[in-house]
Amino acid sequence: MDRNEVIIRVGGAAGEGVQSAGLIIAKVFSRNGLHTLTYNYYQSIIRGGQSWYQIRASKNPVKSQGDDLDILIALNRDALERHTNPRINEGGASPLKGIAIYDSSIGNFDRHEGIKYCEIPLSQIAQKYSKNTLLKNTVAIGAVFGHLAMDFEILAGVIRDQFGGKGQIAELNVDAARDGYNYFAEKYGKADKVLNTSKTRYYLISGGESAGLGAVRNGLKAYFGYPMTPASSIIHYLASHSKSFDVFVKITEDEISAITMAIGANYTGIRAMTGSSGGGFALMTEAVGMAAEMEIPIVIYEAQRAGPSTGLPTKTEQGDLLQVIGASQGDFPKAVFSPRNVKETYYMAGEALNIAEKYQMPVFLMVDLYLAEHYETVDGFDLESDIERGEFAKGDEKDYRRYEFTADGISMRALPGTKNLMHNEDSDEHDEKGDVVSDAVTDPEIRNRIMEKRMRKMETYMKELTPTPTYRMDDAEYAVILWGSTQGVVEEAVDILRNKGIKAGAIEVNKPFPVNPDIKNLVKGKKKVIFVENNYTGQLRRIISSEIQVTGTLVRKYDGECFYPGALASELEKAIKE
Amino acid sequence: MAITMADYKGTVKADWCPGCGNYAQLTAIPMALSQLGISPDNAVIVSGIGCSSNMPEYMRAYGFHGIHGRSLPAAQAIKWANKDLTVVAYGGDGDGFNEGTQHFYHCARRNSDITYIVSDNQIFGLTTGQASPTSRIGMKTKTTPDGNIEPPINPLSMALSAGATFVAREFSGDVRHMQETIKKGIQHKGFAFIDVFSPCVTYNKDNTYDFFRERVYRLEDEKHDTTDLIAAFKKAGEWGDRIPTGILYQREAATISDVDPTLKENLIRSPIKKLVPEDIEEFL
Numbered sequence: 001m002d003r004n005e006v007i008i009r010v011g012g013a014a015g016e017g018v019q020s021a022g023l024i025i026a027k028v029f030s031r032n033g034l035h036t037l038t039y040n041y042y043q044s045i046i047r048g049g050q051s052w053y054q055i056r057a058s059k060n061p062v063k064s065q066g067d068d069l070d071i072l073i074a075l076n077r078d079a080l081e082r083h084t085n086p087r088i089n090e091g092g093a094s095p096l097k098g099i100a101i102y103d104s105s106i107g108n109f110d111r112h113e114g115i116k117y118c119e120i121p122l123s124q125i126a127q128k129y130s131k132n133t134l135l136k137n138t139v140a141i142g143a144v145f146g147h148l149a150m151d152f153e154i155l156a157g158v159i160r161d162q163f164g165g166k167g168q169i170a171e172l173n174v175d176a177a178r179d180g181y182n183y184f185a186e187k188y189g190k191a192d193k194v195l196n197t198s199k200t201r202y203y204l205i206s207g208g209e210s211a212g213l214g215a216v217r218n219g220l221k222a223y224f225g226y227p228m229t230p231a232s233s234i235i236h237y238l239a240s241h242s243k244s245f246d247v248f249v250k251i252t253e254d255e256i257s258a259i260t261m262a263i264g265a266n267y268t269g270i271r272a273m274t275g276s277s278g279g280g281f282a283l284m285t286e287a288v289g290m291a292a293e294m295e296i297p298i299v300i301y302e303a304q305r306a307g308p309s310t311g312l313p314t315k316t317e318q319g320d321l322l323q324v325i326g327a328s329q330g331d332f333p334k335a336v337f338s339p340r341n342v343k344e345t346y347y348m349a350g351e352a353l354n355i356a357e358k359y360q361m362p363v364f365l366m367v368d369l370y371l372a373e374h375y376e377t378v379d380g381f382d383l384e385s386d387i388e389r390g391e392f393a394k395g396d397e398k399d400y401r402r403y404e405f406t407a408d409g410i411s412m413r414a415l416p417g418t419k420n421l422m423h424n425e426d427s428d429e430h431d432e433k434g435d436v437v438s439d440a441v442t443d444p445e446i447r448n449r450i451m452e453k454r455m456r457k458m459e460t461y462m463k464e465l466t467p468t469p470t471y472r473m474d475d476a477e478y479a480v481i482l483w484g485s486t487q488g489v490v491e492e493a494v495d496i497l498r499n500k501g502i503k504a505g506a507i508e509v510n511k512p513f514p515v516n517p518d519i520k521n522l523v524k525g526k527k528k529v530i531f532v533e534n535n536y537t538g539q540l541r542r543i544i545s546s547e548i549q550v551t552g553t554l555v556r557k558y559d560g561e562c563f564y565p566g567a568l569a570s571e572l573e574k575a576i577k578e
Numbered sequence: 579m580a581i582t583m584a585d586y587k588g589t590v591k592a593d594w595c596p597g598c599g600n601y602a603q604l605t606a607i608p609m610a611l612s613q614l615g616i617s618p619d620n621a622v623i624v625s626g627i628g629c630s631s632n633m634p635e636y637m638r639a640y641g642f643h644g645i646h647g648r649s650l651p652a653a654q655a656i657k658w659a660n661k662d663l664t665v666v667a668y669g670g671d672g673d674g675f676n677e678g679t680q681h682f683y684h685c686a687r688r689n690s691d692i693t694y695i696v697s698d699n700q701i702f703g704l705t706t707g708q709a710s711p712t713s714r715i716g717m718k719t720k721t722t723p724d725g726n727i728e729p730p731i732n733p734l735s736m737a738l739s740a741g742a743t744f745v746a747r748e749f750s751g752d753v754r755h756m757q758e759t760i761k762k763g764i765q766h767k768g769f770a771f772i773d774v775f776s777p778c779v780t781y782n783k784d785n786t787y788d789f790f791r792e793r794v795y796r797l798e799d800e801k802h803d804t805t806d807l808i809a810a811f812k813k814a815g816e817w818g819d820r821i822p823t824g825i826l827y828q829r830e831a832a833t834i835s836d837v838d839p840t841l842k843e844n845l846i847r848s849p850i851k852k853l854v855p856e857d858i859e860e861f862l
């Protein structure tokens with residue numbers, strides 16, 4: 001008999017190689033043509049604590065990390081007890097029903113019904129290859145694939161890539177994995193269901209990497225930033241590729257500098273970006289308004305983590321929407337994007353650069369820890385760029401005005417270095433030419449006209465706002481509104497409800513601001529509207545209800561963890577029946 | 579055609595108080611730029627907020643009049659993005675040594691190839707006369723009615739300790755001398771910092787033209803070795819009856835643009851990366 005899907009969790013302490021083991025397993029699946037998605041549960045410590053890595057792989061597209069655990073690798077006793085105990089229910093997923101792989105040295109522990117306990121001398125085998133027990137996670141990975149009876153050579157290839165080729169360390173790891181593979185097969189036999197694989201190879205990539213790659217595709221030339229989880233994955237990716245991509249990456253003294261540099265670079269005429277998490281973004285706030293007033297394009301990658309303040313640095317949340325929309329004093333045009341998955345992040349990064357330049361305004365690319373850091377398979381990317389930059393003056397324009405009062409609100413830029421078009425770009429209020437009107441005599445009429453000119457850009461932008469995507473909405477009686485990274489889990493919860501005969505559908509907001517009025521039509525006639533948000537106050541609901549008067553019940557989560565499909569489906573059902 | 583001072587003449591008339599030190603810099607900067615043959619279309623004047631920071635409004639060049647304290651990050655990035663441009667950052671002592679302190683320090687350590695001129699009037703001018711980070715102890719201002727109790731910072735020794743490769747001081751009472759130093763600063767490869775005593779005739783009754791005239795002397799008139807860092811620190815600390823002006827310190831060093839491989843070519847002109855399948859192979 002075949003099976004289509006497997007969910008594996010690797011549990012252990014920080015420093016035990018949980019994450020690297022998880023990534024190796026995920027890559028073996030993606031190279032076997034399986035759709036794969038991972039989730040990393042960790043704390044901000046370098047050693048100790050409890051972390052785990054969940055990998056879900058399937059012949060069919062996977063949208064979330066999933067619920068039902070099939071295989072557990074427990075690297076220590078705590079992990080073994082935690083992830084098998086039905087009462088603990090770590091992370092919201094259902095407790096293990098399948099096999100548990102653990103080290104013989106663990107000793108006594110509580111056993112639970114329905115689990116096949118597969119003890120393996122992981123440390124002992126590991127010590128064959130190195131003095132310490134560091135390789136025990138590799139032995140355990142081998143055991144997993146021995147159990148699944150998958151081609152060992154693909155695993156060996158992934159391990160070699162992970163350890164940089166065919167060196168001695170790589171081969172030691174391959175041998176350790178082989179021992180685990182054989183040991184499991186001999187002692188416990190293969191799984192009775194074989195996982196369906198295929199010859200396809202998928203790309204396995206995180207949201208942070210995807211944002212960086214997507215920006216490079218559309219002409220990114222410089223990235224300025226200051227490390228802060230979970231906005232670091234994009235910096236790490238771009239920094240390690242800066243030479244091959246010819247992208248200048250600068251780690252600055254602070255986030256104020258990062259955004260101001262990015263604005264300076266955009267002013268000069270190259271595409272530059274900055275990014276941070278909520279705390280660092282708070283520091284950027286004043287410069288956001290500066291870019292808007294001076295009409296200089298800027299794209300800000302904002303990766304949310306659980307706040308307030310330092311909050312939960314390694315935990316996910318969608319708690320920064322109001323901060324981003326409200327950032328900086330005064331009214332000005334802006335756009336906020338919230339890509340729903342890794343692939344969309346790639347395209348939206350490029351689109352953000354286009355919109356920022358066309359409209360000469362701030363554009364935010366909002367992700368969260370879940371999206372920035374989890375890995376997902378993608379079948380491919382369109383590598384061809386689709387750059388739209390708007391108009392630039394060349395130097396022979398008569399009577400050039402930097403902030404010309406145009407019908408669409410967009411005025412032609414003249415980059416420094418352009419012959420004859422010297423002008424001043426000012427954070428003080430100014431007239432069409434850029435001359436300041438704020439000092440000495442403030443001119444109310446000019447002020448109104450330039451304010452209206454800037455805000456007209458928003459009206460123009462609204463005309464090209466893409467329709468809000470939906471899922472199973474055609475015949476839906478209940479509308480679930482989500483934004484950003486919760487797409488996958490909400491869709492799976494919708495499917496669960498549908499299987500129970502409840503006609504639910506999802507409205508998937510990937511451009512939360514300006515609010516798309518089409519949402520009003522989408523909810524028309526629905527029996528109930530439910531917002532799903534990874535925050536306390538329902539920030540999207542607050543924005544949508546104030547802008548277009550659509551509101552509904554809130555299903556929320558603010559414990560720092562992402563939603564899980566089964567639990568979410570139950571909550572939605574409860575909300576529907578209320 | 580030769581570039582002249584007139585090429586830099588803006589259409590907006592400066593509205594600083596009559597006698598304000600900034601007028602001297604409004605002469606010295608265009609003089610220096612034009613004498614070096616730099617065309618206004620290739621010059622960018624970047625500033626923050628303050629009376630002094632209004633400078634770009636009054637010059638005919640590319641102006642970037644940003645927010646309080648943030649001229650240096652913008653100025654550096656403009657230079658990195660297009661190294662053909664001549665970038666001069668200009669602003670006040672509050673702008674540069676309060677809000678912008680961290681940028682000042684890091685800009686110096688990076689040796690970013692820009693010129694930074696501070697109109698140091700030892701007061702907040704624009705906000706109508708509050709103590710600044712360079713106000714002397716005891717100075718009475720609106721925010722220090724009983725006299726300032728915080729010792730002033732020393733911008734010159736701060737720049738030196740940050741590793742600045744060109745450190746100078748000037749006085750608005752001597753435009754010619756200032757203009758020569760600005761020229762040398764612009765020609766200097768790397769970060770050139772020039773602190774200018776620029777009297778605020780309205781709000782600073784302590785550090786007036788007369789105050790400085792009585793005290794300043796020119797370093798080149800003495801046997802000062804501009805390559806000697808220790809000597810430069812000593813001169814930076816000199817305050818009282820005699821206050822030095824001119825170049826305190828200068829040395830050759832690589833700039834970020836020399837060292838960072840992605841800046842070897844001019845970013846504004848280097849071709850945009852075209853992604854090819856090999857670029858995403860690592861994810862397979």
Ligand SMILES: Cc1ncc(C[n+]2csc(CCOP(=O)(O)OP(=O)(O)O)c2C)c(N)n1
Pocket residue numbers: 627628629630631646669670671672673674697699701702703704705710
């Ligand atoms: C973030 C911020 N804080 C405060 C101000 C108010 N402000 C404007 S200029 C200034 C100080 C000006 O002093 P200085 O930089 O020495 O310039 P000067 O006017 O003396 O040339 C202050 C506090 C501001 N514009 N922005």
Ligand code: SF4
Pocket residue numbers: 593594595597598599600629630699703704777778779780781
């Ligand atoms: S207040 Fe002082 S610094 Fe400002 S313009 Fe007047 S004299 Fe100059």
Ligand SMILES: [Mg+2]
Pocket residue numbers: 628670671672697698699700701702703710
């Ligand atoms: Mg001042």
